[in-house]
Amino acid sequence: MTKFSALSLVKNALTGHKGWTEQWPECEPKKEYDVIIVGAGGHGLGAAYYLAKEHGITNVAVIDKGWLGGGNTGRNTTIIRSNYLYDESARLFDHAVDMWQGLSQELNYNVMYSNRGCLMLAHNVHDVQSFQRHIHANRLNGVDNRWLTPEECKEYCPPVNIDKNARYPVMGGALQERAGTARHDAVAWGYARGAAARGVDIIQNCMVRAIRRGPDGAVMGVETDRGFIKAKKVAVSASGHNTMVMETAGVRLPLESMPLQALVSEPVKPCFPCVVMSNAVHAYCSQSDKGELVIGSGTDQYVSYSQRGGLPLIEHTIAAISEVFPIFNRMRMLRKWGGITDNTPDRSPIIGKTPVKNLYVNCGWGTGGFKATPGSAHLLAYTVAKDEPHPINAPFSLERFTTGRLIDEAAAAAVAH
Ligand SMILES: Cc1cc2nc3c(=O)[nH]c(=O)nc-3n(C[C@H](O)[C@H](O)[C@H](O)COP(=O)(O)OP(=O)(O)OC[C@H]3O[C@@H](n4cnc5c(N)ncnc54)[C@H](O)[C@@H]3O)c2cc1C
Numbered sequence: 206m207t208k209f210s211a212l213s214l215v216k217n218a219l220t221g222h223k224g225w226t227e228q229w230p231e232c233e234p235k236k237e238y239d240v241i242i243v244g245a246g247g248h249g250l251g252a253a254y255y256l257a258k259e260h261g262i263t264n265v266a267v268i269d270k271g272w273l274g275g276g277n278t279g280r281n282t283t284i285i286r287s288n289y290l291y292d293e294s295a296r297l298f299d300h301a302v303d304m305w306q307g308l309s310q311e312l313n314y315n316v317m318y319s320n321r322g323c324l325m326l327a328h329n330v331h332d333v334q335s336f337q338r339h340i341h342a343n344r345l346n347g348v349d350n351r352w353l354t355p356e357e358c359k360e361y362c363p364p365v366n367i368d369k370n371a372r373y374p375v376m377g378g379a380l381q382e383r384a385g386t387a388r389h390d391a392v393a394w395g396y397a398r399g400a401a402a403r404g405v406d407i408i409q410n411c412m413v414r415a416i417r418r419g420p421d422g423a424v425m426g427v428e429t430d431r432g433f434i435k436a437k438k439v440a441v442s443a444s445g446h447n448t449m450v451m452e453t454a455g456v457r458l459p460l461e462s463m464p465l466q467a468l469v470s471e472p473v474k475p476c477f478p479c480v481v482m483s484n485a486v487h488a489y490c491s492q493s494d495k496g497e498l499v500i501g502s503g504t505d506q507y508v509s510y511s512q513r514g515g516l517p518l519i520e521h522t523i524a525a526i527s528e529v530f531p532i533f534n535r536m537r538m539l540r541k542w543g544g545i546t547d548n549t550p551d552r553s554p555i556i557g558k559t560p561v562k563n564l565y566v567n568c569g570w571g572t573g574g575f576k577a578t579p580g581s582a583h584l585l586a587y588t589v590a591k592d593e594p595h596p597i598n599a600p601f602s603l604e605r606f607t608t609g610r611l612i613d614e615a616a617a618a619a620v621a622h
Pocket residue numbers: 243244245246247248249268269270271272273274275276277278279280281282283284285411412413414442443444445446447450465466467501542543544545546570571572573574575576577622
C-alpha cells in the first residue's frame with residue numbers, strides 16, 4: 206500500500222500518476238475465517254480495521270451484498286456531534302468525536318473531518334428548556350455545549366433568519382463547537398484501505414443469505430451467493446437490513462426499518478459556515494466543500510425497504526428550510542436520495558453479544574450512526590475480540606429491551622440525526 210504523503214504526491218505527479226497501487230484488492234472468499242463481518246459500511250469496515258490493528262485478528266472477511274460504503278455510510282448528511290442527553294450516550298458519542306479528531310492521520314487518508322460546530326435552534330419555550338437541560342447535562346459529562354442568544358446565532362451562522370415575526374421565531378440555540386461533518390465515502394474507503402493492508406478480505410457483491418448455526422447452537426458460518434463460508438465468529442452490521450440477516454440465526458431484533466431522505470442544492474460559494482439543526486421546524490443543513498447545501502429530511506411514517514422515501518417529506522423539508530433560511534428560497538435542488546435506517550424503540554443503538562454464541566450485532570443506529578462510526582467500530586471490534594462488551598457499549602445491550610433499562614434519546618431529543 207502506498208503511503209500518502211507530500212513526497213509521494215510530488216513523486217507521482219512527476220511520473221504521470223502511474224505509481225499508485227490499488228487501495229484494496231478484489232477478494233474471493235476463503236473457506237474459513239476467524240471473524241466474518243456482514244456489511245461493509247463504515248461500522249463494519251472500521252470494526253475489521255480495529256480487529257486487525259488493536260487485537261491482532263487479521264483472518265477477517267467483510268462481506269457486502271453491494272459495493273462498500275454503498276449503504277447509509279454513503280447516503281448520509283454526515284453530521285457529527287455528541288450532545289446527547291443521557292450519560293451513556295454522551296460517553297458513547299463523545300468516544301467517537303474524540304476519535305474523529307485524529308482519524309485522517311490514523312488512517313493516512315483524508316476523511317475531511319471539519320469541526321465547524323453544530324447549532325441547534327430553539328423555536329419555543331419547550332425547545333429552550335430542553336436544550337438548556339442538554340447543555341447542563343453535557344457539561345457535567347465533559348461534553349462542550351453552550352447557549353447562544355438569537356443575535357449570537359445569527360453571528361455564528363449569518364443565513365439564519367432571526368426575525369421575531371417569523372412563524373417559528375428563533376429564541377436561541379445550543380452550540381457544540383467540536384461537532385461538524387466529514388466526507389462519508391472517504392471514511393469507508395479509509396477504513397477499507399487500512400483493513401485490507403492488514404490482511405482483511407473485503408468481499409463485495411456477495412449477499413449473505415443466512416447465518417448457519419451448529420448442533421450446539423453456536424455460529425458456524427454464513428451462507429452466501431458464493432457458497433458457504435465457515436467462521437468462528439460472525440458480527441452483523443447491516444444497518445437497515447439487520448433484522449433480515451439476524452432472523453436467519455433465529456434472533457429477533459426490536460427494530461423498524463424506514464427510509465430516510467436527504468437532498469442537495471446546486472453548488473454556491475461558501476455561505477454557510479456550520480451545521481444548523483432546527484428540530485421544531487425540522488430542517489437541518491450544512492454546506493459541502495463542493496458548495497452544495499446538504500439538507501436532511503425525515504423518515505417516512507411507515508416501515509419500508511424501498512430505498513427512496515416519499516415526496517411529501519421533501520416538500521415539508523424544503524418548506525422548513527425556506528422558513529429558517531429565507532435567503533435560500535430561490536435555490537434549485539439538484540438531487541435527492543434515501544437510505545433504509547434501522548430504528549430501536551428508544552432510538553439508541555445496540556452493540557454487543559446476542560443469545561447465539563459467537564454471534565454479535567451492531568445495529569439500531571437509525572438516523573444518526575455516521576457520527577459514531579469510529580467509536581462504534583472500535584467498540585464492536587473490542588466486543589468481538591474479547592467476547593465481552595467494552596464498558597462504553599455495555600449499557601447498549603440487546604437485553605435492555607427485556608430489563609427495561611432503556612436509554613431513551615427518542616424522548617429526550619425528538620430528533621436523532
Ligand atoms: C439520508 C440519511 C441521512 C443521514 N444523516 C446522518 C447524519 O447526518 N449523521 C449521522 O450520524 N447519521 C446519519 N444517518 C445515519 C447513518 O448514515 C447510519 O447510521 C450509518 O451510516 C450506518 O453505518 P453502517 O456502517 O452501520 O451501515 P451501512 O453503511 O448501511 O452499511 C451496511 C451494509 O450492509 C450491507 N448489507 C445489508 N444486508 C446485507 C446482506 N444480507 N449481506 C451482505 N451485506 C449486506 C449493505 O449493502 C450496506 O453496505 C443518515 C442516514 C440516511 C439514510
